[in-house]
Amino acid sequence: GAVVSQHPSRVICKSGTSVKIECRSLDFQATTMFWYRQFPKQSLMLMATSNEGSKATYEQGVEKDKFLINHASLTLSTLTVTSAHPEDSSFYICSAIDRGSETQYFGPGTRLLVL
């Protein structure tokens, strides 16, 4: 079946540094990818919708200059957390829609810890 991968799966960084998370659709083309954030014991919060070849659409309250999203190709989207702070520590999950089947697949998530 279709798979979405995320790299890294876990990352620990110092406050003030930037962290890049990659999301890849492994065997399908994804015109649309989503980035979610999940706090402990809470639901997924949609951060932004990433469309290949165009700027990402951010949800209200999400700082686009802090969470940079690049959907460079039909199989890759990246989320860069710039100047990370401890409050950015969270579980980040990407998702991709297979443009052929319209099925949405989720990545396994990336756990970010900012010290």
Next chain:
Amino acid sequence: AQSVTQLGSHVSVSEGALVLLRCNYSSSVPPYLFWYVQYPNQGLQLLLKYTTGATLVKGINGFEAEFKKSETSFHLTKPSAHMSDAAEYFCAVRAYSGGYQKVTFGTGTKLQVIP
């Protein structure tokens, strides 16, 4: 605009008992509806989905859900709970909004199965 409401953040059932997790949605356009399961420290796994056609949808692990347009509901059921069903369950709605697809998740329901 779209939204998802999951009634009950925690549900406890005895092993072998019926599982019923409630989900109500609102959407200005015909939505696709989904149920996902999340085990601790893992990503989301699709249980089942409704797009079009038959309103009773069967998924993995013996789960099923019925789309009731008149009630704007998509409740998840399983006739007999198993210990391995203990997890968090999320209902989600996907629809086109402003020209692009948007997915909204409910707040989740944690299912506890009592032996």
